Amino acid sequence: MVKSVILDCDPGHDDAMAILLAAGHPDVHVRAITTVGGNQTLEKVTRNALGLATLAGLNVPIAAGHEAPLDRPLVTSPEIHGESGLDGVTLPKPTMDLDPRHGVNLIIDTIMESEPGTISLVPLGPLTNIGAAVQKEPEIVSRVAEVSLMGGGMSVGNATAAAEFNILTDPEATSIVFSAPWKVTMVGLDVTHYAQATPEVLDRIRAINSPISHFVNDLMAFFIQSNLAEQNFAAPPIHDPVALANIIDPTILKTERLPIVVETQGEYTTGMTLVDRRPWITSLTTTHVATEIDVERFWDLVIGAIANL
Template sequence: MTTTPQKAAPRRIILDCDPGCDDAAAILLAAGSPDVELLALTTVAGNQTIEKVTSNALRVLRVAGITDLPVAMGARRPLIRPAIEAAPEIHGETGLGGLTQEELPEADIALDPRPAAQLIVDVVMREPAGTVTLVPTGPLTNIALAARLEPRIVSRVKEVVLMGGACREGNATACAEFNVENDPEAAHIVFEEPWKVTMIGLDLTYQARANAAVRERIRAVGTKPAELLSRILDDYAENYRVWRGFDAPPLHDPCAVACVIDPTLITLRPAPIHVELKGALTTGMTVADLRRPVKGECHTIAGLGIDVDRFWDLMIDAVKRL
C-alpha cells in the first residue's frame, strides 16, 4: 500500500513592514501563498512616515481580501537616533508609487490598540514555542523593542528572516543598507540575540529584478491584486531608473517571505554577522565574516543567492490565488 506524503503545515509568520512598494509585494505574497499563515501585521516608519505606511498596509490588505488580521502601528522613529528622511524618490510621496488614497481606499480593519512591539510579544507568547517566524522587511525597531519588552520571545521564536543588510556594498551609504542604517542600534540588538537570524540582504535581493518581461507576466494575470502589483512595479521601475540608473528594480522584501515559504530557493551560508555602530563611514554596515566555513554553531545566516525564476513563479502564483 502506498501512502500520500503529508503536506507540511503553513509557516506561521508575523510580517513587520514599512510599505513601500516592495513591502506591498511582500504582503501580497504572504497573503496569497498557501504555505504561509499570516498571524499579524505590524508597521514601522521607514520608506514613509508611520501614518503613511500603516495606511498603505491597510490598503494592500483590502485588495488582498483580508479583513480579519490583527494590524498594529509601531515605531515612528529609531530607538536612539533622529528619524531619517523617508524615500519618496523610490517609493513615491504616498509610499505606493503614484497611487493615491482615492484610487486605493483602506481596508475596513480597525487598528489593534496595542503598539506593534506588544502585539508581537502577545502573539509569540500565545502560540506554541518554535512555531512563529518573524519577517521584518523594514527597520528593525519594533523587533528590538519586542525582544527588550519580553526577553522570553527570543527562545520561543522559530527564527527571524529579515530583509536588510548586505555582505558587500550598501544602498543608503557605500557600506550600509537602508533598513539597517535607519536604526543600527535596533539591528544590533536583533543580530546579537541568540535566536536564529537569516539575513536576506542586497547581495541576494539585487538578483530579483522586476524587468519588463516579469511585469508583463504579472499584468497578464488580470486579478485586482495583480493589477495593483503591476501598477506599483511600473512606478517603482521608473523611480529606480531615474534615481539609481537601474534598468529593472530589485524587489527586495518579498525575497524574505519567499525564503520562509521555500528555503530551497535561497543560497544560504552560516556566517557571523555583526552591525557596526561607531564607524565614521561605516555605521549601519552588516559585517559578515565569509572568509572561511563556520565550525560549530552559528545563529546568523547570510542569504547570497536566489532561484529567480522560481521566485517569480511564487510571486505570480500568489496574485493569481488572491
C-alpha cells in the same frame, strides 16, 4: 507545511509585494502585521498596510509600532517610494480597524500566546520593533522559529557605499536582533538585487488580468521610474518578498551560517553589516546570510500568489 508569520513592515512598494505574496500563498498563515517608520512616516506606512490588507482580503490584527529608530531621528525614502510611501496606486478604504496595541506588544503577545517554534518573524523594514520586542520580553527569542529579515549585504550598500537602507535607519536595533541567540537569516542586497521586476516578469503579471495584477502593474510603473532615476536600475529589485520566500521555501535561497556584526559608530560605515568569513568562527553563531537566489523559482512563487488572489 503552512508557516505562521508576523510581518513587520514599512509599506513601501516592495513591502506591498510581500504582503500580496503572504496573502496569496496557501502555505502562509499571517498571524499579525506590524508597522514601523522607515520608507515613510509611521502614519503613512500604517495607512498603506491597512489598505493593502483590505485589497488582498487579509483580515489579521494590524498595529502601529515605533515611529522612529531607537536612538536616531527617522530618515525616510520619498525619492524611491513617493510622498505617500505607495505613490502610483490608489488603495481601497480599509475595512478593518487598527489594533489598539502598540506593534511591539502585538508581536510579543502573538509569540507568547502561540506554541513555541510555530511563529516566524519576517521583518521587512528597519528593525526597531523587533529590537524593542527583544528588549521588552527576552523570552520571545527562544519561542520564535526563525527570523528572516530583508536588510544588509555582505559587500554592498544602497543608502550609502557601506549600508543598506533598513539597517542604516536603525543599526542599534539591528545589533540587538543579530546578537540574540535565535536563528536569523539576513536576506540582503547580495540576493535581492537579482530579484528584478523585468519586462518579462511584468508581462506574466499583466497576463493574469485581475484587479490585483492591474494594481501590481501600476505599482511597478512608479517603482520602475524611481529606481531608474535614483539607483540606475532598468528593472527594479523587489527586495522584501525574498525574505518571505525564504520562509515559504528555503531552497529558493542558498544561505551560509556566518557571524554578522553591525557598525553603529563608523564615520563612513555606520549601518554596515560586517560578515565574518573566518571558518573557525562560524560554529559559534546563529546568524545566516543569503548568498544565492533561484530567481525563476522566486518569481514563480510571487506570480502564483498574485494569480491566487
